[in-house]
Amino acid sequence: MPIIKSAKKVARQAEKRTAHNVGIKKDIKNAVKAFKANPTPKTLAKAQSEYDKAVKKDLLKKNTASRRKAKLHAILKAAK
Numbered sequence: 001m002p003i004i005k006s007a008k009k010v011a012r013q014a015e016k017r018t019a020h021n022v023g024i025k026k027d028i029k030n031a032v033k034a035f036k037a038n039p040t041p042k043t044l045a046k047a048q049s050e051y052d053k054a055v056k057k058d059l060l061k062k063n064t065a066s067r068r069k070a071k072l073h074a075i076l077k078a079a080k
Contacts, residue, residue, distance in 0.1 A: 024050075024059055035072060039079040047072055 002008045031047040051065040 021059055024054055024057060028054060032072070036075065039076045041076070044072055044076050 031050040035043040054060040
């Protein structure tokens with residue numbers, strides 16, 4: 001456990017950030033799972049939107065999100 005006041009604050013902030021990031025990652029996972037179960041343009045848009053939100057909040061790099069979105073689009077194309 002941290003002893004110094006500033007270290008305690010950093011630990012609190014890290015806890016909050018971790019909880020926040022886990023929530024965003026869960027949203028992505030749920031959206032992708034829903035898309036894979038039912039690949040439609042609407043579910044694709046939802047999944048891509050979740051990736052865009054993660055990039056906006058610096059949780060994922062832009063190219064990583066782009067690569068994953070392209071893979072989802074390929075799944076949709078193959079499903080048709």
